[in-house]
Structure formats: C-alpha cells, structure tokens
Amino acid sequence: MKQIIFRRTALAGAALLLATQACAQTEASAAQAAPAAQAEQQTVVVLGSRSAARTALDTAAPVGLINVKDMQTAGPLELGKLLQTLDPSFNFSSTFISDGTDIIRPATLRSLGPDQLLVLVNGKRRHQQALVNVQQTVGRGSAGTDINAIPLSAIHHIEVLRDGAAAQYGSDAIAGVINIVLKSNVNETQVSGQVGTTSEGDGDMISGSVNRGWALGSDGGYINVSVEGRRRNETNRAGLDTARTDPPRVTQRIGDSDAKDAYLWANAALPAGRGGEFYAFGGASKRKGDSSGFFRSAGDDRTVTAVYPNGYLPNIRTTVKDASLAVGYRLDLPNEWKADVSVNHGRSELAFHEKNTINVSYWYEPRPGGGIYAESPLEADTGKLKFNQTTFNADVKGPLAKGVFFATGFEWRRDGYEIEAGDPVSYQYGRTNNPAIQILTPAGTIAASGTQGFPGYTPSTAVDEGRHNIALYGDVEWRALDTLLLTGAVRYEKYSDFGNTTTGKVTARWDPSKQVGVRGSYSSGFRAPGVQQAFYSSVSTNLNAEGVLTETLTARQDSPVTRALGIAPLKEETSRNASMGLVLRPLPNFSLTADVYQIKIKDRIVFSSTIAPEAGGGPIANVLVPLKVGQAQFFTNAVDTKTKGLDIVAEHTSRWPGSTLVLSGQLGFNKTEVTGRHSTSSILTGEQLFDASQVTLIEHGQPRKHHVLSADYTVGKWNGNVRANYYGEVKGQGFTPGFIQTWEGKWLADMTLRYNFTKKLSLQLGVNNVFDTYPTEWDKTGAAPFPQLGFTHCWETCPFGINGRSMYVRGDWAF
Numbered sequence: 139m140k141q142i143i144f145r146r147t148a149l150a151g152a153a154l155l156l157a158t159q160a161c162a163q164t165e166a167s168a169a170q171a172a173p174a175a176q177a178e179q180q181t182v183v184v185l186g187s188r189s190a191a192r193t194a195l196d197t198a199a200p201v202g203l204i205n206v207k208d209m210q211t212a213g214p215l216e217l218g219k220l221l222q223t224l225d226p227s228f229n230f231s232s233t234f235i236s237d238g239t240d241i242i243r244p245a246t247l248r249s250l251g252p253d254q255l256l257v258l259v260n261g262k263r264r265h266q267q268a269l270v271n272v273q274q275t276v277g278r279g280s281a282g283t284d285i286n287a288i289p290l291s292a293i294h295h296i297e298v299l300r301d302g303a304a305a306q307y308g309s310d311a312i313a314g315v316i317n318i319v320l321k322s323n324v325n326e327t328q329v330s331g332q333v334g335t336t337s338e339g340d341g342d343m344i345s346g347s348v349n350r351g352w353a354l355g356s357d358g359g360y361i362n363v364s365v366e367g368r369r370r371n372e373t374n375r376a377g378l379d380t381a382r383t384d385p386p387r388v389t390q391r392i393g394d395s396d397a398k399d400a401y402l403w404a405n406a407a408l409p410a411g412r413g414g415e416f417y418a419f420g421g422a423s424k425r426k427g428d429s430s431g432f433f434r435s436a437g438d439d440r441t442v443t444a445v446y447p448n449g450y451l452p453n454i455r456t457t458v459k460d461a462s463l464a465v466g467y468r469l470d471l472p473n474e475w476k477a478d479v480s481v482n483h484g485r486s487e488l489a490f491h492e493k494n495t496i497n498v499s500y501w502y503e504p505r506p507g508g509g510i511y512a513e514s515p516l517e518a519d520t521g522k523l524k525f526n527q528t529t530f531n532a533d534v535k536g537p538l539a540k541g542v543f544f545a546t547g548f549e550w551r552r553d554g555y556e557i558e559a560g561d562p563v564s565y566q567y568g569r570t571n572n573p574a575i576q577i578l579t580p581a582g583t584i585a586a587s588g589t590q591g592f593p594g595y596t597p598s599t600a601v602d603e604g605r606h607n608i609a610l611y612g613d614v615e616w617r618a619l620d621t622l623l624l625t626g627a628v629r630y631e632k633y634s635d636f637g638n639t640t641t642g643k644v645t646a647r648w649d650p651s652k653q654v655g656v657r658g659s660y661s662s663g664f665r666a667p668g669v670q671q672a673f674y675s676s677v678s679t680n681l682n683a684e685g686v687l688t689e690t691l692t693a694r695q696d697s698p699v700t701r702a703l704g705i706a707p708l709k710e711e712t713s714r715n716a717s718m719g720l721v722l723r724p725l726p727n728f729s730l731t732a733d734v735y736q737i738k739i740k741d742r743i744v745f746s747s748t749i750a751p752e753a754g755g756g757p758i759a760n761v762l763v764p765l766k767v768g769q770a771q772f773f774t775n776a777v778d779t780k781t782k783g784l785d786i787v788a789e790h791t792s793r794w795p796g797s798t799l800v801l802s803g804q805l806g807f808n809k810t811e812v813t814g815r816h817s818t819s820s821i822l823t824g825e826q827l828f829d830a831s832q833v834t835l836i837e838h839g840q841p842r843k844h845h846v847l848s849a850d851y852t853v854g855k856w857n858g859n860v861r862a863n864y865y866g867e868v869k870g871q872g873f874t875p876g877f878i879q880t881w882e883g884k885w886l887a888d889m890t891l892r893y894n895f896t897k898k899l900s901l902q903l904g905v906n907n908v909f910d911t912y913p914t915e916w917d918k919t920g921a922a923p924f925p926q927l928g929f930t931h932c933w934e935t936c937p938f939g940i941n942g943r944s945m946y947v948r949g950d951w952a953f
Contacts, residue, residue, distance in 0.1 A: 157608070157658075170318065185201055185317040186306070195721055198647040199300070199925045200299075200733045200785060201854070202225050204221070204295060204297075208224055209224075212224055215343070217289075218243060218286050221316075224846065225804070226806030226845055228298065231243060232937070234429065234936075235390070235392065235432065236274075240395045240427060241425060241427035242269045242488065243687070244271055245300075248313045249842070253310060253668055254280075254739075255314060259462075260318075260405070262531070263551075264318075266281050267284040270668075272745060274835070277669070280837060281670035282460070285316075287458070290347070290715040291347035292362075292366075293319070293553075295319050296316065296318050297319065298316050301717055302643070304629065306627045306629070308611075321349060324360045325862075326350070327348065327349070328348070328349040328952045329349075330345075330949065330950050332344070332947065335945060336943060336944045337942055337944070337945070341371055342371045342857065343371070346469075347366035348366075349364045349365075350363055351363075354407075355408065358409055361405070361406040362404065364402070366399075367512060369398050371396055372394060372428070373907070375391040375912075375942075376388050388928060389433035389451060390430070391430040394939070394941060397428070399420060401423045402422050402657050406418050406419065406807075413470030415467070415468045415469075419463075422462075424458070424460075425458040426456070427455070431454060431590075433449060434449055434452070435449040439584075442501050445496060451494065452590045453495070453591070454893060455490070456488060458487070460485070461491075465481055466479055474537055475535065476535055478531070478533045479531070481529070483527070483529075485526040486525045486526075488522065488523045491520065492517060492519075492590075495517060495714045497515070498585040499567050499577045500514035500569065502585045503585075514563065515563050518594065520564040521562070521594050521595030523556070523557055524554075524556035528550070542617075545612070547803055549609040549813050550609075555669040558595065558782070559594065559596055560594025560596075565594040565595065568585075573766075575622075601673045601675070605633060607634065607666070608631070612627070613627045621649045624645070626644050627642065628643075631666075635672070638806045641661070641663070642661065644660055652829065654720075654722060655721035656720055663715055667709070667773070671695075671708060675691045677690070679948070691771070694772070704821055705772060705822075709741060711775070716736050717734065718735075719732060727793075728789070728791075729788070731787045732784065734784045735784075737781040739780075740778050741778070741850070742776075744776055745773055745831040749762075749771065749826065750762075750770075771776060780813050781808060784806075786804070788802065789801070789803075797852060798852045800847070800848075802846075805845045806843065806845060806846075808842055811837060830875075834871050834872075834878060835934065835935070839868060839870060841866035841883070841937050843864065843883065845863070857893075858889075859890045860887065862888075863887075863938070864885050865937045868932070877883050884911050887907070887909050888904070891903050891906040899950070900949070901947070902948040902950070903946075903947055904946050904947075906945075906946075907938075907943045912931055914932070915931055
C-alpha cells in the first residue's frame with residue numbers, strides 16, 4: 139500500500155511538472171468578480187518579519203498565502219476545514235462522541251499540538267479556547283485556538299508561517315504562526331449565500347453573510363463590518379447495533395453534530411493627524427452544538443427501564459461564546475520609525491447542558507422510612523469553562539542605518555481560567571452525595587452517579603485562577619549584500635507562576651540570482667503551560683475493576699494526588715527548530731520551493747494515561763486508596779518528541795488571450811516520533827504515565843503525508859477549479875489497547891464551476907469529495923467490538939471525516 143501511495147504521489151507530481159512545461163505564457167486579462175480581483179492584487183505578506191512587506195517567494199522563512207478567491211473556490215464554510223483543504227501543513231481532525239471537542243475541533247500545524255500553533259489577527263495575538271481536549275482525540279491534553287470562531291466573510295487573506303517563531307511572537311509558536319488579516323475595503327457591500335447537502339441526504343447546510351465598508355473622514359479612515367450566520371444539520375454514518383439491540387437498529391450518532399453559528403465582526407481605523415492612526419478590530423460569535431454520548435442499552439445498570447424501556451442516547455448540548463476587541467494607536471516617527479501601542483482582550487466560554495439523561499443514584503436512593511424516590515431530572519446544566527486573556531503591547535521599529543532594520547517591544551499579558559460547577563443532579567451520588575452509602579439498583583448493582591453522557595463539574599473542581607507574564611524582544615534585519623539578508627531575534631519572558639525563559643532565532647536568505655534563492659533558520663522555542671492545563675480538573679464517581687464505587691479524578695498540578703505520586707508541577711516545553719529551503723523561479727510564470735525542517739521538543743506537556751491501583755495492592759494503591767481515588771489522570775511534562783518534514787510547493791501560470799490557467803502542487807511530508815518518556819515520580823515510570831496507545835496517537839494520529847494539487851482555469855466569464863487532497867494513513871489504539879487500527883491514505887477530489895454574470899455578480903456550483911470517498915472501515919477481526927456497536931469508519935483520528943460527497947450552490951453579489 140505504501141508503494142502504491144508513493145507511486146500515485148510521484149505520478150501526480152510528474153503530471154503537474156509536465157503540464158507546466160507544456161503551457162506557454164502570454165499577456166491577457168480575464169473577467170473576474172470584484173472580490174476575486176481584489177484578492178489577486180494581494181501578493182505580499184508581513185508575517186515572519188517586522189520590516190517591509192515582501193512577496194511570499196522573497197521571505198526568509200516559508201510563508202503560505204491564501205486569498206479570497208482561494209477561499210471562494212474551496213467549498214468549506216468553516217475556517218478550520220478551509221485551511222486544511224488549502225494548506226497541507228494544516229490539519230483539522232474531525233471528531234465525534236468527544237464531548238466539547240465535537241464543536242471546538244483541534245487545529246494543528248506540522249502535526250504538532252493545537253497549543254503549539256500561534257494564531258494572530260491583524261498581527262495581534264489571538265486568545266485561546268476554554269476547552270481542554272481530554273478525550274481520545276488529536277490534541278489530547280491541549281487547549282489551542284478556536285479557529286472557527288472567526289467568520290470567512292471578515293477575512294481578506296491568511297498568511298501561514300511554517301517555521302518556529304517563539305523568539306519573534308512568544309509562547310505557542312513552536313510549530314508556526316497563522317496571521318488572519320481582516321477586510322478593510324470601503325464603499326461596497328458584499329453579500330454571499332450558500333446552500334448544500336450530502337449525497338446521503340443529511341448534513342443540510344445554509345449560510346449567509348454580509349460585509350460592508352464605510353469611509354471614516356476624508357484621510358483614509360474606514361470601518362468594515364461582517365455579519366454571518368450558518369445552520370448545519372447533523373450527519374450520521376452509524377451502522378446497526380447488533381450487540382445491544384434485538385432486532386438490530388441504529389443507536390449511535392456518528393458524524394458531524396447539529397450546529398448553529400452566528401458572527402458579528404468589525405475592523406476600523408481613523409487617522410489622527412501628523413502620521414497617527416487609531417485602530418480597532420474584533421468580534422463576537424455564538425455557536426450551538428447538538429451531539430451525543432454513548433448509547434445506554436435497556437439492560438445496562440446506567441439505565442432506568444421505567445423511564446427508558448428501550449435504552450437511551452444521552453444528548454450533549456454545547457454553547458460556545460467567543461468575543462475579542464483590540465484597540466491601538468499607530469504613529470509615524472521621524473526618520474522612518476514607527477510606534478504601535480495596543481490593548482487586546484479576548485474571552486472564550488463553553489457551556490454544557492445534558493438532555494435525555496438520568497442520575498441513576500437519584501432514582502434509586504432510599505426514601506426515609508423505606509421505598510425509593512423514583513424521580514430524577516432528565517436534563518441539567520453540567521457546568522461551564524471560561525478563558526480570558528488581556529494583552530498590552532508597545533512596539534517601535536525603524537532603520538538603524540543603511541540596510542539595518544531594528545524592532546523592539548514590550549508585552550504584558552494576563553490569562554484567566556474558570557470552571558463553574560453544574561447543577562447538583564449532574565454530579566451528585568444520591569442527594570447527599572455520600573459515596574459511603576451504597577445505593578443499589580433492583581438488580582443489586584451499585585447505582586451510577588451524576589448525569590449520564592457528560593457528568594457535571596463539581597464544586598470541588600470549580601476554579602477561578604490566573605497568571606500574568608511580561609516579555610521584552612529585539613529583532614534586527616541586516617541587508618549585508620544586495621543578495622544576502624541576515625536576521626536575528628531574541629525574546630525574554632517572565633511568568634508569575636513558573637519563572638522565566640529566553641529564546642532566540644537566526645535566519646538567512648541568499649539570492650545568487652533572480653532565479654535561485656536559498657534560505658535557512660535555526661531557533662530555540664518554548665511553550666508555557668496553559669492556564670487550562672494548570673488549573674483544569676474534573677471528578678466523577680464510577681465503578682472500578684473490582685466493582686467498588688470510587689472517584690475518577692483529573693487532578694490539577696501540585697494537588698495532593700500529584701504530590702503524593704511524585705509528579706512535579708508543570709514547566710515550559712522547550713524546542714529546537716531548524717530548516718533549510720530552496721526557492722526556484724526558472725521562468726517568470728513558474729516557481730518551486732522546497733523546505734526541509736526538524737523540530738525537537740523537550741518536556742512536552744501531555745495528558746497522562748489513566749493511573750489505577752494495582753490489583754492486590756502496591757505502591758500506586760498505597761497512594762490512591764487512602765486519598766479515596768480509584769483512578770487518576772493529570773498533566774505532566776513526560777514526553778520528548780522529534781518531528782522531521784519536507785514541504786514542496788510549485789505553481790505555474792499560463793495566460794492566453796481571454797483565459798488563464800493556474801496549476802499548483804503542494805506536497806507535505808512529516809514524521810513525528812516520541813524519542814523519550816520520563817517521569818519525576820519514584821512510583822510511576824514514563825511508560826506508565828504515557829502508555830503505548832498515547833504514543834500511537836502522537837506518532838500516527840495525524841497524516842504523515844498531505845498533498846494538495848489544483849488546477850484553476852478562467853475563460854471569459856467562466857471559472858473552473860479542480861482540487862485534489864491526499865491524506866496519508868493514520869492509526870489509533872486508544873479504544874483498542876494492544877491492537878492498532880489503521881486507516882489507509884485516501885485521495886479526495888473537489889470541483890467548482892463559477893459564472894460571473896458581471897464583475898460583481900457570480901454563481902458557483904461545487905462538489906466536495908466528488909468520488910464519495912470514505913475512510914477505511916473498522917477492522918472487524920480486531921479485539922474491540924466497535925463494528926458491532928455501529929462504528930463503521932474511523933473515530934479518534936479522522937483527518938477528513940466520514941460524510942462522503944457533498945454538493946452546494948453559492949452566490950456572491952457586490953454593490
């Protein structure tokens with residue numbers, strides 16, 4: 139299979155190169171819709187350098203550029219899925235039956251963690267999400283950026299820096315940086331609408347957006363506002379449940395959850411005279427998700443047959459609220475220097491509500507004087523997660539001498555984290571919440587506690603904590619020769635909760651000719667522990683392997699449990715990032731770049747495997763049993779990793795009278811290995827803290843190969859686009875310990891056809907996943923019974939989901 143995939147990739151690359159050789163270049167112009175024409179004029183990027191903007195091919199580190207036309211022809215309406223479709227270094231794994239991760243999915247770069255990717259908006263740090271991914275999904279144990287909280291209608295273009303940049307931009311930039319640049323156009327209204335469905339007749343989607351810009355004053359001021367709404371119905375690819383129902387029927391919801399999204403964003407600037415300018419940008423979004431947990435059968439101890447005679451599927455409702463606002467002042471100083479002072483505040487909130495559920499221990503709790511209560515609410519609020527961040531920046535930059543550009547600045551940042559407890563019924567063991575009192579079902583088994591599906595956060599896990607840090611940085615670029623650019627950066631950060639760190643970066647770009655460029659970089663990086671990782675905890679009461687009611691605890695750092703186990707408080711991750719690249723422009727209309735990289739991360743923060751007492755007693759039991767903890771999990775610096783990769787990007791443009799053809803190919807290869815597992819505990823080994831199933835998730839949970847090939851052809855008023863994505867194989871064993879499930883690599887093809895009635899009115903037809911490709915089916919010979927429970931395809935590692943083919947119609951109108 140690997141040889142077949144390699145041959146297909148090689149053939150695709152060869153076909154692309156042959157096509158570029160066959161195409162001749164001529165000068166022509168083609169009719170385009172206004173948004174697309176505006177996008178094509180955007181040829182420069184500012185990410186990765188604080189000096190003058192450069193074209194993407196002239197940067198000292200690899201930077202990808204995505205414009206409005208790319209976004210229009212890609213199809214997906216979620217920013218995460220769109221980036222995954224267009225940039226092979228970006229992954230946006232599909233998840234289901236994963237609690238809050240069903241609505242806030244993990245976004246990653248170069249197969250690292252979601253919290254190792256820094257996201258900027260208009261060059262300013264974007265706040266992270268409140269959710270910590272604690273389920274068995276990509277990004278387990280991390281809290282990244284909720285990238286889907288930003289609407290496509292507000293975005294002018296996106297820059298993707300594929301290089302370590304912690305010394306330039308601070309914590310989280312180990313894998314790279316994404317900068318989302320908002321629209322600033324004025325005196326025009328852009329209206330877009332899209333409707334679509336899948337070939338299975340589910341997953342119906344309707345979306346609409348309005349973007350409008352107004353001029354402020356007469357000196358170039360503006361305000362640009364975007365309003366967007368979207369409704370997506372659920373998809374379900376579950377098979378028959380042959381293990382728990384007779385006759386067999388579908389009992390699970392396996393696919394995209396039902397979702398409703400609403401956005402309001404704005405971007406504004408107002409000149410203040412003498413080279414000054416006030417600016418502000420940000421927005422708010424509200425998204426509601428409707429997903430489910432695992433089916434509880436009629437004979438299950440977690441089911442009350444008087445209420446659910448045929449079993450039931452717990453329903454998890456989530457509401458995500460996100461808001462941000464940045465305000466600042468830019469000033470032109472003498473001798474071409476510039477200053478920028480800004481304050482940026484953002485917050486993320488995730489609220490859980492459980493429906494179609496029950497607290498079994500409420501139902502069967504003995505009455506005073508005999509009998510049972512025979513009552514329990516069937517829905518409840520199960521708690522909230524909240525994250526907020528405030529950042530103050532003061533920066534100056536300008537030329538020190540001829541050919542020397544310098545930038546320096548100061549940053550202060552505060553991160554806050556809150557957990558709010560749910561309704562008592564969502565977490566209590568009986569109304570007294572006393573595990574010492576056994577509550578038995580009619581079958582004589584011990585009743586389960588809390589709401590089924592998603593038990594609530596308890597008062598003991600509620601928290602309202604925070605931390606702050608300061609940073610100083612210096613950044614210098616030296617044009618040593620006309621053909622040689624040298625850059626260096628250093629950054630010092632001090633945190634209130636764990637100390638300080640200093641990082642640095644050096645970069646060089648040499649252009650011996652206009653057709654050839656060589657670039658390389660070496661940097662040290664770091665990532666501070668997220669406040670979510672430092673302060674998150676949860677507790678639920680479950681039966682252990684011996685049938686005894688015990689607490690399963692996700693313990694905070696430096697808690698009694700972690701101290702007793704010898705687990706040290708969290709410290710920063712450190713990294714070493716090296717890259718070398720080649721830029722070729724043998725023809726004015728053809729370019730090719732190739733960049734090889736290596737990222738070593740030491741003391742990577744992970745979410746541990748479940749730690750349980752040994753049968754018959756032992757050192758773990760001696761710690762946990764006296765603390766009345768049956769099982770424990772926690773965050774710890776337990777893993778070292780090494781990631782190697784190669785990115786190849788080629789593009790050829792051919793122009794004839796009245797038509798244009800753009801061929802592009804992006805080939806992405808990477809491989810992550812866990813090079814060490816270690817422990818500060820005298821009781822637990824590194825292999826116990828991070829078992830084989832978690833190693834598999836890090837090493838094989840994301841595709842090691844992701845390629846994107848596309849052809850875009852414009853003739854007259856018509857535009858056609860064909861794009862193919864190859865997602866390499868992924869593996870998992872989190873739900874099948876000791877047995878590795880493999881989902882093979884697959885090609886997916888997308889097609890769009892667009893007609894421009896005028897320069898400002900267009901209609902587009904699109905088909906995503908033209909050939910209705912699905913991931914490999916579950917291995918029915920494996921030890922786990924998941925196929926018998928209705929699981930048909932992948933679960934913990936699904937790079938492109940399980941929806942199959944989808945079709946849509948899109949209209950764009952500018953006036």
